[in-house]
Amino acid sequence: MHPIPRPHDLLWGMSLAHLPADAPEWARQVLSAGQPVVVRRAMVATGQIAVGLRGASRDQRYASVMPASGIMRSVRPEQLVESLPSRDLPALRALALLKSSLDGLGLRWGVTGSVGFQLATGLAVAHADSDLDLLLRTPVELSRADACELQLLLDGAPCRVDMQLETPSGAVALRDWASESARVLLKSHAGARLVNDPWQLRELAA
Structure with missing residues (x-):
């Protein structure tokens, strides 16, 4: 059982299936490489977590959501x-x-x-x-x-x-x-x- 995610926590477990169809290619590469996402502040549906993906450059930032059930590992x-x-x-x-x-x-x-x-x-x-x-x-x-x-x-x-x-x-x-x-x-x-x-x-x- 993972602790309740807080802003700035790093989470592993988000999959390509959790990304919308119009997500940038670099975001797909980030998840394919097994990199974590970071919890952000936003109102989301119950059972979902607001997260952000980061790419190789400062302009590569993407806001998304993932299901709490998908968390495999978390680091505060x-x-x-x-x-x-x-x-x-x-x-x-x-x-x-x-x-x-x-x-x-x-x-x-x-x-x-x-x-x-x-x-x-x-x-x-x-x-x-x-x-x-x-x-x-x-x-x-x-x-x-x-x-x-x-x-x-x-x-x-x-x-x-x-x-x-x-x-x-x-x-x-x-x-x-x-x-x-x-x-x-x-x-x-x-x-x-x-x-x-x-x-x-x-x-x-x-």
């Missing part, structure tokens, strides 16, 4: 930082440098984006100019002061680091929450909206 972002490979890229060096401090937060965190995909598959999709994309699971509010301190830590890394705070209602960029902006963009399965407090469920329900 936090599993990808349990052990790290050699630090041959700035993003990997940044990950190694930040690991101890992020572990010390006492919150679950992980790596997403091209670096996460490379760690999960072994495919060399990250490059010297790749950003490091991270997520931090924040079931309770992270104060603005703590967010500023954390953003300063990330800004000292050898490459650009972008972190998403995963709240119970969706995700918000750490950089936004650490800023002086009164409202921040919250991304959820229902779409994106500006909110004052991404942890305030009463506001989100309004």
Whole structure:
């Protein structure tokens, strides 16, 4: 039994039969090669999972769905930082440098984006100019002061680091929450909206 998929999880098991007839050829090649898909935020029918496929270039991104029953294997972002490979890229060096401090937060965190995909598959999709994309699971509010301190830590890394705070209602960029902006963009399965407090469920329900 696989855990309920969350955004940014990598899933194996999507087949060619799950793709619509007008899917691009590169997407078919990705599945034929046994590569995983990534869970995305979207409203889909019960029993289905919103996923995204990635190709060899940045413009090769394709949104689709797959049945939950088709999942053969799943990997969450936090599993990808349990052990790290050699630090041959700035993003990997940044990950190694930040690991101890992020572990010390006492919150679950992980790596997403091209670096996460490379760690999960072994495919060399990250490059010297790749950003490091991270997520931090924040079931309770992270104060603005703590967010500023954390953003300063990330800004000292050898490459650009972008972190998403995963709240119970969706995700918000750490950089936004650490800023002086009164409202921040919250991304959820229902779409994106500006909110004052991404942890305030009463506001989100309004």
